[in-house]
Amino acid sequence: MNEANNINTKVLDQTVKRLCRVSEKNYIDPFARLEWPKELDRDTWFTSPELISIEGTPLWDELDESQRKTLSFYEAVGFYSINIHGERSLIEGLASRLYRKDSDGVTPYLHHFLDEENKHMVYFGRFCTRYANGPYPEKKLVFDQEYEKGEEDFLFFAKVMVFEEIVDLFNRIQAKDDRLHPLAKEINWLHHFEEARHLSFGRELVKVLWQRYSSDWSDEGLKRVRETIGSYIGATWREYYNPSVYKDAGLADPFAVRKIALAHPASLARRTEISAALLKFLSTNGIVPNAKELPL
Amino acid sequence: MSESTREKLRAFVLEKTESAIADLTDQTHLFENGLLKSVQVMDLILFVEEISGEEIDVEGLKPGAFKDIDTIIKNFCENRGEK
Numbered sequence: 140m141n142e143a144n145n146i147n148t149k150v151l152d153q154t155v156k157r158l159c160r161v162s163e164k165n166y167i168d169p170f171a172r173l174e175w176p177k178e179l180d181r182d183t184w185f186t187s188p189e190l191i192s193i194e195g196t197p198l199w200d201e202l203d204e205s206q207r208k209t210l211s212f213y214e215a216v217g218f219y220s221i222n223i224h225g226e227r228s229l230i231e232g233l234a235s236r237l238y239r240k241d242s243d244g245v246t247p248y249l250h251h252f253l254d255e256e257n258k259h260m261v262y263f264g265r266f267c268t269r270y271a272n273g274p275y276p277e278k279k280l281v282f283d284q285e286y287e288k289g290e291e292d293f294l295f296f297a298k299v300m301v302f303e304e305i306v307d308l309f310n311r312i313q314a315k316d317d318r319l320h321p322l323a324k325e326i327n328w329l330h331h332f333e334e335a336r337h338l339s340f341g342r343e344l345v346k347v348l349w350q351r352y353s354s355d356w357s358d359e360g361l362k363r364v365r366e367t368i369g370s371y372i373g374a375t376w377r378e379y380y381n382p383s384v385y386k387d388a389g390l391a392d393p394f395a396v397r398k399i400a401l402a403h404p405a406s407l408a409r410r411t412e413i414s415a416a417l418l419k420f421l422s423t424n425g426i427v428p429n430a431k432e433l434p435l
Numbered sequence: 436m437s438e439s440t441r442e443k444l445r446a447f448v449l450e451k452t453e454s455a456i457a458d459l460t461d462q463t464h465l466f467e468n469g470l471l472k473s474v475q476v477m478d479l480i481l482f483v484e485e486i487s488g489e490e491i492d493v494e495g496l497k498p499g500a501f502k503d504i505d506t507i508i509k510n511f512c513e514n515r516g517e518k
Contacts, residue, residue, distance in 0.1 A: 276492070276494065277493065278476070278477040278480045278481060278491075279476060279477055280473075280476050280496060280498045280500075280501070281498070282473040282498050284473075366472075367474075370472050370475075371474055373474070374474035374475070374477060374478075377477065377478065378477065382481060382484075382485075383490075394484075394485040397481070
């Protein structure tokens with residue numbers, strides 16, 4: 140990013156250069172990297188049991204191991220679907236910011252960001268279409284909104300950061316989980332390997348955009364931005380409780396399952412633990428001072 | 436039956452909104468008037484799927500499809516006998 144309004148972009152500029160070098164050095168061919176068996180052995184785990192949305196609730200206790208493994212497969216399809224839809228929106232937003240006057244400093248890395256997000260969609264999409272009935276559909280709509288200067292850019296990258304911080308915790312845990320099917324484990328590892336760079340870039344860019352624009356926003360605009368981030372974190376988490384996943388896994392009354400799972404203290408504790416670093420970042424940088432009090 | 440669906444939708448809006456509602460009618464604009472936030476549209480879609488018993492194909496839909504309770508009933512519940 141250009142230096143403007145006395146905002147120090149040195150760390151961001153250095154980050155962009157470093158991440159570009161690492162991306163070029165670690166270039167991955169998504170079509171050659173993974174082995175895709177014709178059929179999957181389904182008598183295994185595809186999601187770490189501790190990350191399954193109903194784990195810790197009475198609903199989980201009612202399932203035998205075979206049912207839990209079946210649910211772990213559809214939870215993986217649900218997780219990959221969340222990634223596909225999130226990354227599709229991300230790619231649209233990144234592409235529209237290439238070579239813009241106010242983002243020329245980060246454009247070199249946006250090329251890698253776009254390339255790597257597209258690769259991730261290849262992994263996730265191929266798994267969902269080859270072994271399930273395709274990705275679960277996204278239940279979102281795009282609303283028109285008026286923004287103050289810099290607000291749209293800031294919210295775009297802040298939402299990207301929220302989405303990726305949560306996803307990456309799942310990836311980091313599952314990339315090391317030997318109970319997982321090798322393909323599921325490898326997909327999580329590959330995603331984390333590149334997402335770690337995106338997170339590093341995102342945190343620096345969000346800080347710079349916040350410092351550059353937020354002091355000029357009206358009280359109403361500032362309130363709206365903070366509420367939007369808070370609401371987005373909650374909405375992002377609610378996507379992980381998908382009635383279609385529960386239905387495909389054979390659970391009775393999938394909508395009731397969603398409500399029970401969302402409300403249970405065990406799943407709230409999981410959301411709180413996974414969100415902790417993100418909320419600390421938002422609070423420490425003054426973006427959402429009361430982030431730790433946000434409803435998850 | 437139809438009254439029940441409307442009642443359920445009103446109850447959903449009243450439960451989810453953070454705005455003070457003086458008078459919620461079936462013509463009140465849910466998102467335009469700020470009763471629901473854009474990030475809550477997923478919860479609304481899932482709720483309509485639950486009470487209508489049918490999955491909603493979101494591709495190609497515009498936010499106007501969920502403008503108010505009358506519009507939601509017309510778009511997603513009438514083929515279930517709701518009016």
